[in-house]
Amino acid sequence: MKVEADQVFANKTAATASAGGGLVTKMKGDAVSVFYGAKQALFEVNLDIYERQVTALIGPSGCGKSTFLRCLNRMNDTIDICRVTGRISLDDEDIYDPSIDVVELRARVGMVFQKPNPFPKSIFENVAYGPRIHGLVKSKADLEEIVVTSLQKASIFEEVKDRLNEPGTGLSGGQQQRLCIARAIAVSPEVILMDEPCSALDPIATAKVEELIDELRENYTIAIVTHSMQQAARVSQRTAFFHLGQLVEQGETDQIFTNPSEKRTQDYITGRYG
Amino acid sequence: MKVEADQVFANKTAATASAGGGLVTKMKGDAVSVFYGAKQALFEVNLDIYERQVTALIGPSGCGKSTFLRCLNRMNDTIDICRVTGRISLDDEDIYDPSIDVVELRARVGMVFQKPNPFPKSIFENVAYGPRIHGLVKSKADLEEIVVTSLQKASIFEEVKDRLNEPGTGLSGGQQQRLCIARAIAVSPEVILMDEPCSALDPIATAKVEELIDELRENYTIAIVTHSMQQAARVSQRTAFFHLGQLVEQGETDQIFTNPSEKRTQDYITGRYG
Amino acid sequence: GVAEARDQIQIKGSSTVLPYATIVAEAFGENFSYPTPVVEGGGSGAGRKALCEGVGENTIDIADSSSRIKQSDIDNCKANGVNDIQEVRIGYDGIVFASDINGPKFAFTPADWFKALAAEVVVDGKVVANPNKSWHDVNADLPDQAILAFIPGTKHGTREVFDIKVLEDGCKESGALEAFVAAKGEKDGEKACLALRTDGVSVDIDGDYTETLARLEANKQAIGVFGLSFYENNTDKLQVATMNGVTPSVETVAKGEYPVSRPLYFYVKNAHLDVIPGLQEYVEFFVSDDMAGPGGPLAAYGLVPDPELAKTQEMVKNRTPMGPLD
Amino acid sequence: MTDATTTSAGDIAHPKGRSLVVPGERTRHRQASERRFRAMGLVAVAFGIVALFGLLGSILSNGTSSFWQTSIALDIYLDPAKLDKVGDRNPDDLVKVTTFGYTPLIKAALAKELETRGISVEGLSANDAMDIISKEAPASVRNYVLAHPSKIGETVKFDILADGRIDGYYKGRVSMESAKLDRNVSPEELMLADKLKKEGVLATKFNTAFFTAPDASDTRPEAAGLGVAILGSAYMMLIVLVLSLPIGVAASIYLEEFAPQNWITDIIEVNIANLAAVPSIVFGILGLAVFINWAGLPQSAPIVGGLVLTLMTLPTIIIATRAALKAVPPSIREAALGVGASKMQTIFHHVLPLAAPGILTGAIIGLAQALGETAPLLLIGMVAFVREYPGLPPEGFFDPASALPVQVYNWTTRGDPAFVERASGAIVVLLLFLAVMNIMAIILRRRFERRW
Amino acid sequence: MTPGILALIVLALTVIGYFLGRQRAVASSEQSKVKLHSLPGYYGQSVALFVAVPAFLLMAAWLFLQPLLIENQISAQIPDQAIPEGGARSLVMADVRRIADGLDLVAQRGGISEADLTRMRADFSNVRSRLADVGVAVGTDVSPAVFEAAKSYREIGKVGSLIRNIAVLVSALGFGFWAWRRINPAMRARNISETFIRVLLLGSSLVAILTTLGIVLSLLFETIHFFRIYPAQDFFFSETWNPQFRGGSTLGILPLLWGTFYVSLVALLLAVPIGLMIAIYLAEYSGRALRSFAKPAIEVLAGIPTIVYGLFALITVGPMLRDWIAQPLGIGNSSSSVLTAGLVMGIMLIPFVSSLSDDIINAVPQSLRDGSYGLGATQSETIKRVIMPAALPGVVGAVLLAASRAIGETMIVVMGAGASARLGLNPFEAMTTVTVKIVSQLTGDTEFASPETLVAFALGLTLFVFTLGLNILALYIVRKYREQYE
Numbered sequence A, B: 001m002k003v004e005a006d007q008v009f010a011n012k013t014a015a016t017a018s019a020g021g022g023l024v025t026k027m028k029g030d031a032v033s034v035f036y037g038a039k040q041a042l043f044e045v046n047l048d049i050y051e052r053q054v055t056a057l058i059g060p061s062g063c064g065k066s067t068f069l070r071c072l073n074r075m076n077d078t079i080d081i082c083r084v085t086g087r088i089s090l091d092d093e094d095i096y097d098p099s100i101d102v103v104e105l106r107a108r109v110g111m112v113f114q115k116p117n118p119f120p121k122s123i124f125e126n127v128a129y130g131p132r133i134h135g136l137v138k139s140k141a142d143l144e145e146i147v148v149t150s151l152q153k154a155s156i157f158e159e160v161k162d163r164l165n166e167p168g169t170g171l172s173g174g175q176q177q178r179l180c181i182a183r184a185i186a187v188s189p190e191v192i193l194m195d196e197p198c199s200a201l202d203p204i205a206t207a208k209v210e211e212l213i214d215e216l217r218e219n220y221t222i223a224i225v226t227h228s229m230q231q232a233a234r235v236s237q238r239t240a241f242f243h244l245g246q247l248v249e250q251g252e253t254d255q256i257f258t259n260p261s262e263k264r265t266q267d268y269i270t271g272r273y274g
Numbered sequence C: 001g002v003a004e005a006r007d008q009i010q011i012k013g014s015s016t017v018l019p020y021a022t023i024v025a026e027a028f029g030e031n032f033s034y035p036t037p038v039v040e041g042g043g044s045g046a047g048r049k050a051l052c053e054g055v056g057e058n059t060i061d062i063a064d065s066s067s068r069i070k071q072s073d074i075d076n077c078k079a080n081g082v083n084d085i086q087e088v089r090i091g092y093d094g095i096v097f098a099s100d101i102n103g104p105k106f107a108f109t110p111a112d113w114f115k116a117l118a119a120e121v122v123v124d125g126k127v128v129a130n131p132n133k134s135w136h137d138v139n140a141d142l143p144d145q146a147i148l149a150f151i152p153g154t155k156h157g158t159r160e161v162f163d164i165k166v167l168e169d170g171c172k173e174s175g176a177l178e179a180f181v182a183a184k185g186e187k188d189g190e191k192a193c194l195a196l197r198t199d200g201v202s203v204d205i206d207g208d209y210t211e212t213l214a215r216l217e218a219n220k221q222a223i224g225v226f227g228l229s230f231y232e233n234n235t236d237k238l239q240v241a242t243m244n245g246v247t248p249s250v251e252t253v254a255k256g257e258y259p260v261s262r263p264l265y266f267y268v269k270n271a272h273l274d275v276i277p278g279l280q281e282y283v284e285f286f287v288s289d290d291m292a293g294p295g296g297p298l299a300a301y302g303l304v305p306d307p308e309l310a311k312t313q314e315m316v317k318n319r320t321p322m323g324p325l326d
Numbered sequence D: 001m002t003d004a005t006t007t008s009a010g011d012i013a014h015p016k017g018r019s020l021v022v023p024g025e026r027t028r029h030r031q032a033s034e035r036r037f038r039a040m041g042l043v044a045v046a047f048g049i050v051a052l053f054g055l056l057g058s059i060l061s062n063g064t065s066s067f068w069q070t071s072i073a074l075d076i077y078l079d080p081a082k083l084d085k086v087g088d089r090n091p092d093d094l095v096k097v098t099t100f101g102y103t104p105l106i107k108a109a110l111a112k113e114l115e116t117r118g119i120s121v122e123g124l125s126a127n128d129a130m131d132i133i134s135k136e137a138p139a140s141v142r143n144y145v146l147a148h149p150s151k152i153g154e155t156v157k158f159d160i161l162a163d164g165r166i167d168g169y170y171k172g173r174v175s176m177e178s179a180k181l182d183r184n185v186s187p188e189e190l191m192l193a194d195k196l197k198k199e200g201v202l203a204t205k206f207n208t209a210f211f212t213a214p215d216a217s218d219t220r221p222e223a224a225g226l227g228v229a230i231l232g233s234a235y236m237m238l239i240v241l242v243l244s245l246p247i248g249v250a251a252s253i254y255l256e257e258f259a260p261q262n263w264i265t266d267i268i269e270v271n272i273a274n275l276a277a278v279p280s281i282v283f284g285i286l287g288l289a290v291f292i293n294w295a296g297l298p299q300s301a302p303i304v305g306g307l308v309l310t311l312m313t314l315p316t317i318i319i320a321t322r323a324a325l326k327a328v329p330p331s332i333r334e335a336a337l338g339v340g341a342s343k344m345q346t347i348f349h350h351v352l353p354l355a356a357p358g359i360l361t362g363a364i365i366g367l368a369q370a371l372g373e374t375a376p377l378l379l380i381g382m383v384a385f386v387r388e389y390p391g392l393p394p395e396g397f398f399d400p401a402s403a404l405p406v407q408v409y410n411w412t413t414r415g416d417p418a419f420v421e422r423a424s425g426a427i428v429v430l431l432l433f434l435a436v437m438n439i440m441a442i443i444l445r446r447r448f449e450r451r452w
Numbered sequence E: 001m002t003p004g005i006l007a008l009i010v011l012a013l014t015v016i017g018y019f020l021g022r023q024r025a026v027a028s029s030e031q032s033k034v035k036l037h038s039l040p041g042y043y044g045q046s047v048a049l050f051v052a053v054p055a056f057l058l059m060a061a062w063l064f065l066q067p068l069l070i071e072n073q074i075s076a077q078i079p080d081q082a083i084p085e086g087g088a089r090s091l092v093m094a095d096v097r098r099i100a101d102g103l104d105l106v107a108q109r110g111g112i113s114e115a116d117l118t119r120m121r122a123d124f125s126n127v128r129s130r131l132a133d134v135g136v137a138v139g140t141d142v143s144p145a146v147f148e149a150a151k152s153y154r155e156i157g158k159v160g161s162l163i164r165n166i167a168v169l170v171s172a173l174g175f176g177f178w179a180w181r182r183i184n185p186a187m188r189a190r191n192i193s194e195t196f197i198r199v200l201l202l203g204s205s206l207v208a209i210l211t212t213l214g215i216v217l218s219l220l221f222e223t224i225h226f227f228r229i230y231p232a233q234d235f236f237f238s239e240t241w242n243p244q245f246r247g248g249s250t251l252g253i254l255p256l257l258w259g260t261f262y263v264s265l266v267a268l269l270l271a272v273p274i275g276l277m278i279a280i281y282l283a284e285y286s287g288r289a290l291r292s293f294a295k296p297a298i299e300v301l302a303g304i305p306t307i308v309y310g311l312f313a314l315i316t317v318g319p320m321l322r323d324w325i326a327q328p329l330g331i332g333n334s335s336s337s338v339l340t341a342g343l344v345m346g347i348m349l350i351p352f353v354s355s356l357s358d359d360i361i362n363a364v365p366q367s368l369r370d371g372s373y374g375l376g377a378t379q380s381e382t383i384k385r386v387i388m389p390a391a392l393p394g395v396v397g398a399v400l401l402a403a404s405r406a407i408g409e410t411m412i413v414v415m416g417a418g419a420s421a422r423l424g425l426n427p428f429e430a431m432t433t434v435t436v437k438i439v440s441q442l443t444g445d446t447e448f449a450s451p452e453t454l455v456a457f458a459l460g461l462t463l464f465v466f467t468l469g470l471n472i473l474a475l476y477i478v479r480k481y482r483e484q485y486e
């Protein structure tokens, strides 16, 4: 574990250094609790997500990572029984303020889900949908360009370029997930939330997506849920560790992985398998 | 990569050794080609799956791993446009023979899917379903025992023991997947096919499932699709590498990972990320 | 919409009068420059109710009725400002008893029908539940055929005539009325004349004569109650029974020989006469000799012409409203 | 349905290595139950289809004959002495000659025809011979004359309708034997008709008037047509479609996607389900009370019928639509919301298209029900004898009109058996209407149907 | 300008407003370099909405109110003497309207100038024949008072219409301009138009509520009236239904309710299993070809008018059941029976169950099937244990719809089950249902204010309450057993 971690961290010292001390908080969770009906899934979570940084959310299954992520663009609104308390802000605006425009919020905070969920439309339409509804393009040529670039960024263009008009649901699981990434990128959000975006991908595709995340970091803010410690180590600058609905620890990835301050974090990341 | 691989292989020399040279072919694919409508997804694949061995299918996304796996218990029958040629046998009986009983086949060759798909029933009912339809139990107590053991084997019992009567669909992604594994185990099949069973699991749960796979190997034959090279290395005795619908190489996992005979295999497993 | 004026006559009411009204409406539309009137069935009661709903364009002009208007209707009319109504009698309708053309012939008296269908009959001076199974049990002269009768349901005006002219008369003739009155008292005794057996021998038909005919075709041994004109259109399928020895026909009804008949009416709202174009013309046309007289199309269809048609024509010309009911 | 699991088979665990080809006891049971289940399904489908074809067969065998009609070609001399005594062809005067005045012309023409062709039947007077001609004939000749006054004085060839019984003779409804018993026709008349047919004067032709002519009175079944009823039904269906589909879908969307889950929505839900159970006649009571008595809309008008039927079909459409909306997986909604689509966009861009097959099914069933409904129309004056065509929409919506099911109902209550055939013919037309609607919906449904 | 043309103009303005709004949004965004909040189309929509909605509302209100107001005013003008004996003011008003409309036609076709028309007097010119020339029939000669009233009706109407046209156009232009002016890139145009649509959706769902309200109200008053003259306990608890012409009827609902229940039960016992099996077969087993043929074919069954089924029951099924089953077994000799009506109605209901269920079953995700097949379940086991439970809420909805139709059906029962109200268990006997009696009591020859007619309303209301109870029960059951997938 240690051996590998060192190797991986070497890759990104440059990036971390360049961010320097001048980190800007992009999103901020303040005492966020989430209830599904009577069941509390998150307990008073305080977590900052910094601009142009990748924040990884890790923790055992069912600990509330997805739940927290879905709070950040209010996707939890769609679950009737879900109730959120506390304050979450984007650029210092409370996103749960009644006057906020949820649509605007979601356009600025995009999302890639755990289970790939392409629209039952053509591959092209899947990607074109976002730019269309947000009026990001003026002409058909512009649209095509956005679609192609997004597919390329999501490293799926080569595989689907001949079948852009076939349904997105006919792709393999991994292809579907990459299509969903392309779809999210296409609206160029400020923050991108990714819920285990690579869990359905093979290593090469994973590598490409991770590269992409690294690229995107230059302009965007990213929060990513992952089960893979390596992935967290590789792509993120900051890591937050959840356990049983509580945020146990957060901090710079290097620090969390090499020198966690909590016993529980230590236990988790030094589990038999890294 | 190498460093890690060595470390992992050390774990299982014992197992491989115990299998000895006396490997029995449990399932055999002979020149298997699969077509989705006009599109060919698999090209003349010849692959043996040995009894009491874990065979890992690896390869980039969309290469046909899932497709091949689904041929092994004829799940492809449910896709209208899917057509299979060649011969696949279980214990030397052609499973595509018209006189074969598909239900019997699937009872003997169980499956865990890439996307967790619990039934919209209670957790208990999800697991009890298989034993019930196959008449594996006589009494309610027997059934309960099977359910509990299966849940325990799938390392999810502790998390759900208080809510066995709540719907399985209310679980987190990882919990759902482990539930599906429990469901498959409950009918004690001879062969278990797993399509990326861990892609939705956190490391600790993954570890448990991998342990489980190792345990199951003592009595069952297992074929597993995975994107994680490490996982393939950790759990499998044999590995098959697919690329663009072709079986590029198959053999003992040690050999494939340390000394692949094909250039493409080499390229894939020595990709930038292990 | 609200601001549009109605220009066609609207008629509603008895399903018995309906065919005659449509024949007249059709001829009226063909020969006058007014639009063909809209004629609706729905039953005499419904027609009179609609007539009395008030005065104005969204109420009907004429109500057809197979029975005389009731005092309650007149009161209702008054309450809604419908004061002057003309009562126009257009002729008579015979009610016939018919069976399958290939079956035996029947010659009835009202008493036969009473004894066949009443819930209770008098046997040897005692009031007992009706034991009769076959027509032969009722009257030794009748064929030995199981009793099964399709009679109009209580929604039909025809049923009232059947009750009065067949059951009540039969009850009286057979002497059962006296026995009933003796056994149950005045009021319940009269009521008992009209109580029908409920063991499936007497079947109420809420539908039309076509339904009765269809049921007759499904049950060849049954006897059905029809209007004369319906029978005249289906003489190839039905044979008619005599009543008190008289065969029903336009002639015997007109002469008053055949007992089971009734007058048919329509009621005109006088207030509409000058407002709805063509209404006066239609009313006059209806009772003209060309239409309602003997040899006219209505008689050809089975309406028994009114011997006093000339009086009616005069009355219609003068728009004489009807007086109080006697 | 046999439940496979209740059988307690002896084999508990799988004996390893058992053959796939020779299934175990229990598997055989299960396979047998599978086959039974499947067979039951097939039997059910077969039952449905057989029932359909049985019904269609009987309707068609009774009804298609009304698409043909017997007519007689006569040269009629339009005698100026009778039609225009003044002689100035003044329309005001021509109108004064009623249809009664035209009958002698036709009688003369028939007599002449018989004479020139040398046809005579023993025991048939000239007066009786007239009975083979429809009572509609004078009216059609009169209409022709009023439209072409200049033709007075000429001899014009008319194709006039034969009497309903004569027509029935050629359709098998009337026979020589039944004619003997029948007061409205005699065997002699049938013989005369046969002779005319031999001469080619009398012929059976396709009956276009059946689709265009208005209803006729009880004495003229041969002239009765569906023109007004077809227009009335078309108008009502137009109103129903235009109102109930959008309102139904909109209401479903609100209830399914926007309304908060609370007791108010429960009440609305129960309420809609209950509306589906309200007998259609009660909708008639409602229509009479609200649209006619309160809102002052006219009697017998397609607008009222359309509104009543709209209210009646709404619950069907809402129930079907809500079920269809419910069936769209939440992941699709999440996907759209996740890229920043508003709820409205999510619904209109993704959910509705996926729910479309179900919505269309509801619409078909609802419209079919509305198309064939009679009872509520009974109370709002649509079950009427209407001979004037309604005008063009939108004014035409307020004119009196009939409707197809009402026409069927009407004709089945008439005395002359010829109307039975007409009623069956009207049902065939109604089914054609239905088929057109269905085919459109099926084409649409095909476009939307997919599994995900 | 007729209302139709006015509506067209407003529509045209709406379209223009859409494009102007859209264009202004784009231009202002380009100018101020601020990104638009919504798609340009939404800005167009918001302007279009402000043009169209107030204008059309105003127009509708005007069209509804103007005739009423004018009517009142003119009606007050007509002296009492001008109203004939026994007639009503409303009838005279009808004449006034007809003459006014006729004058319009005369002016249009007759070549009479407006000025001449104003000068025209009923006493001197034959108005009736003039009107007849243009095809407007008037019942009597026109009295001067009526004629004057008609003339002023026209005048006021003209002025009113003019004001209306101006008001509508001003509203359209005014609101449109205001909305157009307000456009700036930050304006939340999408929210505006979506709020509007939402209100529209809400309004639509209220239609159902209003319908219920209407039904209850139109039944309630007559029902109360009925219970004033007929004792409620007799209605609810008497076991006899025996209406009489001359009063003294017994009007007990029990036999009718029983008949309704019995016939519906028989119908559902046929329709539900067969319908479900059809749905299952078509969704799970059959090939595309059979499915695309059989589904619409079976749907045709729902569209065949019920009177056809009625005739089928009367002529074919009834005698068949009697001759082959009832009579040989000696359990009845009536051709119309509960069984006849129930079976025939069941056939009609099949598509209600099959088509809706088929759609629902189709919507169950494939992954659930895979999960079950993967465990070695046969197709039928998968259907019975996984798919049907998942589809249950929708299927119950379909069954409920079928049950509702069964309860409300009239024609088939009249012809198939007969008209005799009876409490009995023998399905080979004739019985009747509530709806049949509602129809027959409403359309019959009985006096209107008698209990025999009014009972129809009480029957309707009772049935309404009865089915309401059933539906609440069904909702409860569905809630309890629903299995939500995903």
Ligand SMILES: Nc1ncnc2c1ncn2[C@@H]1O[C@H](COP(=O)(O)OP(=O)(O)OP(=O)(O)O)[C@@H](O)[C@H]1O
Binding pocket: A036, A039, A041, A060, A061, A062, A063, A064, A065, A066, A067, A068, A079, A114, B170, B171, B172, B173, B174, B175, B200, B202
């Ligand atoms: N819709 C829901 N209704 C009820 N409980 C829910 C719902 N979604 C999640 N939960 C519960 O909330 C807790 C947190 O779930 P969450 O999905 O956030 O876990 P997670 O950390 O994303 O797990 P995983 O890594 O397996 O995806 C779990 O106990 C889960 O069972």
Ligand SMILES: Nc1ncnc2c1ncn2[C@@H]1O[C@H](COP(=O)(O)OP(=O)(O)OP(=O)(O)O)[C@@H](O)[C@H]1O
Binding pocket: A170, A171, A172, A173, A174, A175, A200, A201, A202, B036, B041, B060, B061, B062, B063, B064, B065, B066, B067, B068, B079, B114
């Ligand atoms: N139902 C289907 N219809 C048409 N094409 C399909 C279907 N399922 C899979 N394919 C195609 O077949 C090829 C192989 O798919 P498969 O699902 O076997 O890939 P995989 O190796 O499992 O990939 P992944 O790792 O992403 O799951 C892909 O190109 C895919 O697009």
Ligand SMILES: [Mg+2]
Binding pocket: A065, A066, A067, A114, A195, B172, B173, B174
């Ligand atoms: Mg999760």
Ligand SMILES: [Mg+2]
Binding pocket: A172, A173, A174, B065, B066, B067, B114, B195
């Ligand atoms: Mg796969």
Ligand SMILES: O=P([O-])([O-])[O-]
Binding pocket: C013, C014, C015, C016, C017, C042, C043, C044, C045, C065, C066, C155, C156, C157, C158, E444, E445
């Ligand atoms: O319709 P009726 O003549 O029976 O009132």
